[in-house]
Amino acid sequence: MPGNILTDSKGRPVRYIRVSVTDRCNLRCRYCAPSAEFVSLLHSQVLSYEEIERVAAILAPFGVTSVRLTGGEPLVRKHIDRLIGSLARTSGIEDLSLTTNGILLAEHARALKEAGLLRVNVSLDSLKPDRFRWITNSPDKRRKENLGSVLEGLEEAQRVGLAPVKVNVVLMRGLNDDEVGDFVDLTREGNLEVRFIEFMPMGPNGFWNRDRVVPADEVIGRIMKSHPGLEHVGKSKGSGPAVLHRIPGHRGSIGFITPVSSHFCAHCNRVRLTADGKLRTCLFSDTETDLLPLIRGGASDEQILGTIRQALLQKPDGHRISARGALAACARTMSHIGG
Ligand code: SAM
Secondary structure: OHHHOOEOOOOOEOOEEEEEOOOOOOOOOOOOOOOOOOOOOOHHHOOOHHHHHHHHHHHHHHOOOEEEEEOOOHHHOOOHHHHHHHHHOOOOOOEEEEEEOOOOHHHHHHHHHHHOOOEEEEEOOOOOHHHHHHHHOOOOOOOOOHHHHHHHHHHHHHHHOOOOEEEEEEEEOOOOHHHHHHHHHHHHHOOEEEEEEEOOOEOOOOOOOHHHEOOHHHHHHHHHHHOOOOEEEEEOOOOOOOEEEEOOOOOOEEEEEOOOOOOOHHHOOEEEEOOOOEEEOOOOOOOEEEOHHHHHOOOOHHHHHHHHHHHHHOOOOOOOHHHHOOOOOEOOOHHHHOO
């Protein structure tokens, strides 16, 4: 079996698939959502749970041990716990996680955990209610207390034992980078991993601007001014690219993800599957392989696996986002691809 492990053109093993279960979202974060004319996929264009389970079951015997569900917002898809349950029972899948904006997490956390979800990442870019509301640009203007819902979701996720709970913060200069200290404070009592993520050039919604990127080194320097004891403690557990730090006496940890200032392509072990069944071997490459016609056209598991192996041979060595000046690096926004 090891000889059959999925690898790409550079011999990098593929261990991790991120599956977007929907392109719909209950928020419209200004840097993440597509422009106003975006039309959601029809339900018939979206992979069914059975189709997602089949792809996972095809990949698992060949070394893919981690599945992350994302979107859009995965918790707006009905009965997501059913998908989690069957993925958790798939032989070979050892690490099952989910990325969410947290709005619906408090009400779903227990069912997700009971279905077999191991851990959760919650995206949260501001702890200030007005700013949170502006960034997330919720289409539901009646829901004013969204930030409160996310914070409750974080609490509940910890309470039911989804562990670790990670908080993903995309820092954007002039927008939320004055909140680094407040996010660091969350790690004092909370058993959380707060991760600062560099803003990436996804397109095309007009929000990308290179000047907004706050490099991790700068953030570390700022934290050290108030916490000189900040110590580097190595890589994040699992297959992720975060580099972890800790402040002595704090319960949680602080991670830095540096796709722009120091990319980690040499160790990339992941592929992505969009909600409409397109395989992307690199976040920043617009080359996609459409698996849907195969899945729905009677192709055998071997044929689907063969197509995935072929796609992996075209996986780029690395992205060139640092060389692209002010341009966005790909044609789809993150909410479209599944971040
Ligand atoms: N709705 C879920 C959520 O909010 O976590 C999952 C989908 S969302 C596309 C996944 C992640 O992508 C979020 O953490 C979001 O902050 C991140 N993201 C979107 N656009 C980004 C960008 N240009 N640079 C960095 N991260 C981005």
